[in-house]
Amino acid sequence: MTESADPRDRLIVALDLPGVPEAEALIDRIGDAATFYKIGYRLGYAGGLALAERLAARGLKVFLDLKLHDIGNTVEEGVRSASGLGATFLTVHAYPQTMRAAVRGRGASLKILAVTVLTSYDDADAAEAGYALPVAELVAKRAAQAAEIGIDGLVCSAAEAASVRRIVGPDRLIVTPGIRPAGAEAGDQKRVMTPGDARRVGIDHVVVGRPITGAADPRAVAQAIVAELA
Numbered sequence: 001m002t003e004s005a006d007p008r009d010r011l012i013v014a015l016d017l018p019g020v021p022e023a024e025a026l027i028d029r030i031g032d033a034a035t036f037y038k039i040g041y042r043l044g045y046a047g048g049l050a051l052a053e054r055l056a057a058r059g060l061k062v063f064l065d066l067k068l069h070d071i072g073n074t075v076e077e078g079v080r081s082a083s084g085l086g087a088t089f090l091t092v093h094a095y096p097q098t099m100r101a102a103v104r105g106r107g108a109s110l111k112i113l114a115v116t117v118l119t120s121y122d123d124a125d126a127a128e129a130g131y132a133l134p135v136a137e138l139v140a141k142r143a144a145q146a147a148e149i150g151i152d153g154l155v156c157s158a159a160e161a162a163s164v165r166r167i168v169g170p171d172r173l174i175v176t177p178g179i180r181p182a183g184a185e186a187g188d189q190k191r192v193m194t195p196g197d198a199r200r201v202g203i204d205h206v207v208v209g210r211p212i213t214g215a216a217d218p219r220a221v222a223q224a225i226v227a228e229l230a
């Protein structure tokens with residue numbers, strides 16, 4: 001676990017918005033309450049990759065959430081291309097071939113996060129997708145494989161963070177979406193936790209989207225989450 005002195009760095013705001021103008025307006029409203037933004041493929045396919053470069057050039061941290069998963073050569077070269085954008089994190093799905101390829105392509109400064117089991121999945125969803133293992137065991141298996149391969153960090157739900165920490169040790173990052181302040185709507189997330197509880201189980205970063213993007217006062221919500229993470 002890498003402890004940042006600034007608790008704002010523990011919050012990653014997911015810019016799940018239709019376009020760059022909406023994303024820039026949200027970033028302006030949040031102001032200095034957040035330092036780290038996630039750009040996924042909704043925004044990425046709508047001009048968000050150029051925005052990622054601009055945010056990084058301004059000194060903000062960027063998490064490129066592209067969730068790559070393909071044949072090894074395509075992943076390796078895709079990661080190599082993405083490594084020029086100035087992002088701090090890039091996601092791939094936690095399949096061994098994919099993780100090995102991402103490690104080959106990552107370069108010096110881009111950290112690869114492996115998505116273990118999506119936080120919108122419960123055991124029934126995993127079974128429907130053809131997996132014999134319950135979610136907790138699948139997360140544990142993938143975390144062990146990721147550590148063996150040399151992946152920089154894991155994405156899992158905060159519910160698995162303590163067991164993932166035991167598996168991967170202190171030096172790999174644990175990043176948890178599925179975070180909901182007390183009373184917030186879960187939406188399609190099934191494995192959820194509050195920011196404060198996530199912090200207590202040893203996460204490095206939380207990812208929060210709709211509770212901030214849909215708030216009347218996104219800056220105030222971001223500040224309240226950071227206060228829970230301090």
Ligand SMILES: O=C(O)c1cc(=O)[nH]c(=O)n1[C@@H]1O[C@H](COP(=O)(O)O)[C@@H](O)[C@H]1O
Pocket residue numbers: 014016040065091115117118119120155156177178179187189207208209210211
């Ligand atoms: O890789 C991710 O960031 C991710 C992995 C996962 O298992 N679950 C998950 O929700 N995410 C992302 O985290 C964000 C969560 O958004 P909210 O549910 O709106 O807070 C979305 O951008 C998701 O794409």
